[in-house]
Amino acid sequence: MLGCVIHGAGDLRVDELPAPAPGPGQALVAVGYGGVCGSDLHYWRHGGVGDFRLTEPMVLGHEVVGTVLGYGPGASGPEPGTPVAVHPATPCGACPECRDGRRHVCRDTRYLGSAARTPHVQGGFAAELAVPAGQLRALPEGLPLARAALAEPLSVALHAVRRAGDIAGRHILVTGAGPIGCLVVAAAKAAGAARVTVTDLLPTALAYASVAGADVLVQAGDPGDPGWPDEVDAAVEASGAAAGLDTCLRRVRRGGVVVQLGMLPPGPSPFAGNLVVSREVELRGAFRFDTEFDDALALLAREPALAGLISAVVPVAEAARAFPLAADRSASCKVLLDFAG
Incomplete structure (x- = not known):
């Protein structure tokens, strides 16, 4: 399958990656769209975001939506074929912040497409993605998949x-x-x-x-x-x-x-x-989000005009064109990568 991988500052590649198999407790998602975020652009331009620096190749992307393909052992969730958005954070659930109800600042979280820890957490810019099943959110009725790709930044x-x-x-x-x-x-x-x-x-x-x-x-x-x-x-x-x-x-x-x-x-x-x-x-x-993800999906379903913030949809094979476009604020707002063709 195709994946969008950053190898270092200025070194963005669309690589052939092995298709994942969902492990215990995981869901397998066919990714439809992924939004190019400012942090993705920082990894592409500078090899890092803030104090988080690349030390190994990493699949980018944390604003992803798609459809359920299936589940690994012991996992369940929306039926296969259901359109879903993927919550990108996996907090540890045990640190003082998690116990205090502030999971978005968990000191040991895993966040899709992040170099905050080593090994890096591989992201969602790939044709298929295996994630903990609890991170799937079925889309509200009537919310198109492309507009739903705004859920992660809207949650922020x-x-x-x-x-x-x-x-x-x-x-x-x-x-x-x-x-x-x-x-x-x-x-x-x-x-x-x-x-x-x-x-x-x-x-x-x-x-x-x-x-x-x-x-x-x-x-x-x-x-x-x-x-x-x-x-x-x-x-x-x-x-x-x-x-x-x-x-x-x-x-x-x-x-x-x-x-x-x-x-x-x-x-x-x-x-x-x-x-x-x-x-x-x-x-x-203000850093990331937690339960706001569900509220974001509901708001996107109520506000179809927000689709007007999507300025371009680019096939993943043309990621080398999508990233400069997303970085050009005089020409774009939110650029989506299309993984479904």
């Missing part, structure tokens, strides 16, 4: 919005209108935000934010843009840039909340710490 966005607290009726700022930032817009609107302002450097990205439901679009490089808010109730930094975090800290009201969602570059990052003190701003991190 839902978790970030929940980290901001109760935002119903509030004004929310989102810095960065990449795929995650756009889905933060959708998550904030679903949580009852009265007004969502989005900033980005690129007009194309802001246009996608409008598709997701943004109320105000701000050109981040223009300090005179009339859309800049004097202050907001909460902010989600989704660009992964120190400048975005600075914007959030300076625009949020006294006592407001800033959620850092974008992964900042490795090493120390400067930030306006005195504002955190003098304005009692709460700075919170």
